[in-house]
Amino acid sequence: MTASRPARRVSSPSRSRDGFWESVPTRSLLILLGGGFMVGVSIRFAMDVFGMGLSRDLFGLGRQWPLELGIGVVLMGGVVMVGLMLVSLRLSHRAKVLYPSLLVAYFLVTVGLAMWLPAERLPPPMEAAHISALKTRLLVDGVGLFVAVILSYAWFLSFMGKEGKRYFHYRAEVALAGEIHRLLVPPVALTVDGTAFHGESHPSSEVGGDLVDVVSTHDGWLAYIADVSGHGVAPGVVMGMVKSAVRTRVSGPTNAQPLLDHLNGVIHPLKKSNMFVTFAYVAGRGDEVELATAGHPPILHYSAGDGGVSELKCPNLPLGVRRNESFATARTKWEPGDLLVLVTDGLLDMDDPAGHEFGIAGLKRVVEEHGSRPLDELSHEILRAVRSHGPSRDDQSLLLIRRGRR
Secondary structure: OOOOOOOOOOOOHHHHHHHHHHHOOHHHHHHHHHHHHHHHHHHHHHHHHHHHOOOOOEOOEOOEOOHHHHHHHHHHHHHHHHHHHHHHHHOOHHHHHHHHHHHHHHHHHHHHHHHHOOOEOOOOOOOHHHHHHHHHHHHHHHHHHHHHHHHHHHHHHHHHHHHHHHHHHHHHHHHHHHHHHHHHOOOEEEEEOOEEEEEEEEOOOOOOOEEEEEEEEOOEEEEEEEEEOOOOHHHHHHHHHHHHHHHHHHHOOOOOOOHHHHHHHHHHHHOOOOOOEEEEEEEEEOOEEEEEEEOOOOEEEEOOOOOOEEEEOOOEOOEOOOOOOOOOOEEEEOOOOOEEEEEOHHHOOOEOOOOOEOHHHHHHHHHHHHOOOOHHHHHHHHHHHHHHHOOOOOOEEEEEEEEOOO
């Protein structure tokens, strides 16, 4: 029996896009819409100038409206543009092919309303009254077009300045968090008391939430792998807290409290309510190892004697789900040459084009076939098999442990 894990949300391009607009402050969004409004107004002025060159009424272009209706037609162009902008902001990334249709919709709506509104009859061509009316109309259109273009440019520039500053501030934070992550999760390649370790972590974004670590203890070693839910800076911060808590616990005075119970007590009050940490560890004790999984994929045990692969797991919840939680552990024997494989679900939860998941079964096949090879070569084979199976948007981490031969 294995513990059920809370569902993980994997970000997609459309969700990231929606998330950006949801994060834009209302003031900045109003500035952007104001710029769009003035673009719609300028287009309406330009359409009026274009209509004056027509020899006959075409789709309402070139009509002479009373002053109050003329102002209304121009403002209507801005309102329609704002409405279309709001619609476009709600379209998913995949619906970008619909954007040209929004421009067509703008033309149809504004022209349709212009044809519906009553218009005045222009004086006969070439008469003084006609020429005077055209001059006045051109002057109004020219001034209106100039003001609308300047205002739209100013408001778009203001929006880009405000959001650009916010964006680059965020990028600086992400870059710093990414550098901290690289320092906290370096590749693992070492040997402790004859036991060899190989670990690596490949984040799906600049800041990962996976953790791979090996620590020497007073009576052996502790190797663990962790996966913080979510993506971005916040999971990276929690990941750093997990590593600090583990190392403080191991290097500090002897503590009778089990490791997972201790970590859960540290993490629970310091994270967001919807965050959790899946965790798996192995502690070396000579011919026997202590292990536990907390909402994490099973640990695979490769037997050097017969080449078989078995699953080792404990029915525990992830860390941080409940404050006062007790976690089960297990012990198992292992022989010289045996191998233990710990991975995060980013190496398991991807489908091929036919919809078949790689899963723990796919990982077992690779370990059965290549389990006797050097750890770095086995790691390469696992990653190659996973990435050839299908795409993954989650962090991918693994930790390989092999007991040395006497």
